[in-house]
Amino acid sequence: MRLLDTLSDSKKDLPAAPYEVKLYVCGITPYSGSHIGHAVPAIVFDALRRYLDYRGYTVRHVTNFTDIDDKLIDRANARGTTVEALATEFSEAYLRSLQSLNVLPATAYPRATEEITGIITVIQGLEAKGFAYASGGDVYYRVRRKEGYGKLSHRNIDDLLSGARFDPTELKEDPLDFALWKGTKPGEPAWDSPWGPGRPGWHIECSAMALGHLGESIDIHGGGADLIFPHHENEIAQSEAFTGKEFARIWMHNALLRLGAEKMSKSIGNIIGLxxxxxxxxxxxxxxxxxxxxxxxxxxxxxxxxxxxxxxxxxxxxxxxxxxxxxxxxxxxxxxxxxxxxxxxxxxxxxxxxxxxxxxxxxxxxxxxxxxxxxxxxxxxxxxxxxxxxxxxxLGLSLEGAKTQSAEAAPFIDLLVELRKKLRAEKQWALADDVRNGLAALGVELKDGPEGTTWTIA
RNA sequence: GGCGCCGUGGCCAAGUGGCAAGGCAGAGGUCUGCAAAACCUUCACCGCCGGUUCGAAUCCGGCCGGCGCCUCCA
CATH class of the missing domain: 1.10.730.10 (Isoleucyl-tRNA Synthetase; Domain 1)
Structure with a gap:
């Protein structure tokens, strides 16, 4: 099987089965309810998984929850609850939705807040190699230190500045540098670290979790196309700087679901709940x-x-x-x-x-x-x-649908069907149709076939 | 401004050089007391203009229209 790799823009073959495919799919930030756009990667990567299984592969599939970030903090404060409670609520709701969609559970669902040790290890490693620097209570990744930044999203590092909605913090050496660790502010959850209390930046948790749960090089790294830049670009940069190895062999991105002319997005507000x-x-x-x-x-x-x-x-x-x-x-x-x-x-x-x-x-x-x-x-x-x-x-279709015999009403429906059969035998069409229409109004659909009448509940 | 994608029948959507998948809807028909389901038939020359080629929806150029990323986002 081959898949289109975003980085090289070419189709790449998977190793022949039997083989264990290491698959990392970026998960959600559980700060509010999911919309139907979230079903796209869930179903696409589920179909991939099931097909790989069918083809004789085993799949180790890791999907994370980013359960600490600005939006979670703001939302938790606004609702007078904790970040942890909020994240748990929406993570669990999301997992229940996936179940309704017949999506196979991932091998592991790590949470950023449970991986702080691993995250700190990676940041320390980057610091030791000169790819990261502490500044204020923060730690930043030095984007220009290593060649190749921009290779995934096919951007020139200097073009990034020209479009420029960057807000150059004086704490950064370069406006393109991004935070690996954010020093704590009042009212925010914080963890101890060599740089003082704080919390992980947005991109580092995925690198740390992929490294920790799947190893230094993974086969497929996936997610929505909107994650290509900056999220995945930054993940590659920091992961490869840390290990010195290729981070992912294939980068796989699903296109975004649109509602009308625009993509469906929480920030735009044009969403249909999942x-x-x-x-x-x-x-x-x-x-x-x-x-x-x-x-x-x-x-x-x-x-x-x-x-x-x-x-x-x-x-x-x-x-x-x-x-x-x-x-x-x-x-x-x-x-x-x-x-x-x-x-x-x-x-x-x-x-x-x-x-x-x-x-x-x-x-x-x-x-x-x-x-x-x-x-x-x-x-x-x-x-x-x-x-x-x-x-x-x-493809993950359950083929579940209308129930037949299991309903509690079954004996009564059968009775009416029998009655209607007699009416039809006597050509009492109007009465027979009354029975059928009456049942239809209650959600029971009758179908007359050569083998007799069958019924389903909508 | 930079990088990239898309424009196929009424709707959704495949197809990247050689008679235009599939789904939904529509029309006609078969079956049925009627209906539903099912089956059969029918319904497009692929945004526009040039070019390359024996041959293009498919390659190249231009134009028009739409979208994405560059900022949180699946």
């Missing part, structure tokens, strides 16, 4: 929506698009669990085998080439058509169904 979206459309619809587009192209959120994705998800589910009539004719083994092989090949070559989920989704929908056609032709389709379920699972 849980609200899950409640309204369901996890599979959101996943179909996101994976129907390539992860590197910007996707625009609209209610219509989500509605369409929901209908599509339902189509997948219906075909995956369509019941095989007892009298269906079996296809020849060879015929079935070649059909399955062709679909699987198409799926794999799409996914192998930089996670081509849109084409992979198309394979799924083509299988749906195959299954429905086979049903109409009186042929067996269990093999295609198994494949559909397997490949849908690789």
């Amino acid at each position: 849980d609200e979206a899950i409640e309204r459309w369901g996890g599979d619809a959101i996943r179909v929506f996101i994976l129907s587009s390539h992860y590197r192209s910007p996707l625009t959120f609209t209610e219509e698009a989500l509605d369409a994705a929901k209908t599509g998800a339902e189509r997948l589910r219906a075909a995956a669990f369509l019941e095989q009539p007892a009298n269906a004719r079996a296809l020849g083994d060879e015929e079935t085998a070649s059909l399955v092989r062709a679909s699987r090949d198409r799926f794999e070559s799409a996914m192998d080439d930089d996670l081509g989920t849109p084409q992979a989704m198309a394979v799924l929908f083509d299988l749906v058509r195959d299954i429905n056609r086979a049903r109409d032709a009186g042929q067996q389709f269990v093999t295609q169904q198994q494949l559909l379920r397997e490949l849908a699972g690789v």
Whole structure:
């Protein structure tokens, strides 16, 4: 499998399986509720993970929580609570949302505040090598000390100054230098350090956690495209200055979800809550929506698009669990085998080439058509169904949907269905339709088929 | 100002040199008492203008339009 690496702007191959892929995905700063834009990296990297599993890799996946920063401090003060309580609240809410989205848990979810020792070690190492300097109570990274700053975001270090909304602090030697450690101010949480009490800067925690949990060189480092600069640029700089080794082999960035013309962003305020979206459309619809587009192209959120994705998800589910009539004719083994092989090949070559989920989704929908056609032709389709379920699972689709027999109301619904069957037998169409319409109003949908009537609860 | 991306049918969205995936919606049809579902048929020459090529949505140049990063952000 190969993936597009932002740094080299070329597709890079992963080592052949079996192999343990070390994956670090930048997580969130849990200072407020998540919006649907957060579902994009969650689902994209989940699909990557599941596909790597499917391909015989093992994946060690680390995603952090940056649970100490300015926004958290401000917000906690405003709400009269502690940074810790606030961070815990929103971290846990986020993890619950991921579960609803059928996202596999990461191998580890380290928190910045639990990694202070490691962070201090890295800063000390940088200081010892001359890449960092203490100033006031702060410690800064010396950006110009090492060649290559700007290589990830493809910027020239001198161009960075010209656009210049930098506010040159006198504590910095150079306006481009960034804080590794911030000396404490009144009312802020602080940890002891060789430079006095303070807290880590924004970028250092990811370097320290990647180093601590995955080692000096990792295979894939991912996150949203908005993190390329300055976050990931700074991570590379400090990590490689510290270890002297290549930090990440592949940098993988998802494009940002847009709402209307602009990206969805808490600071702009044009957000749709993640849980609200899950409640309204369901996890599979959101996943179909996101994976129907390539992860590197910007996707625009609209209610219509989500509605369409929901209908599509339902189509997948219906075909995956369509019941095989007892009298269906079996296809020849060879015929079935070649059909399955062709679909699987198409799926794999799409996914192998930089996670081509849109084409992979198309394979799924083509299988749906195959299954429905086979049903109409009186042929067996269990093999295609198994494949559909397997490949849908690789993309992380749960295929859960309308409940059938489990509902408490089932015996009563069955009774009404039986009653309606008698009415239909006597051609009492108006009364039969009353039953169907009445149930529909209660959210129970009836479908009359050759094998009898089936029902689902919406 | 610097760096970069995008513009494909009514909507969403693949495709980066050789007859334009897939989803949703629409139209017609099959099935059905009706409906739903399903199936069949149908629906685009790819922002505009030039160029390269036997051949371009796909490569090059220009123009128009939109967006991202450069500041917290998935």
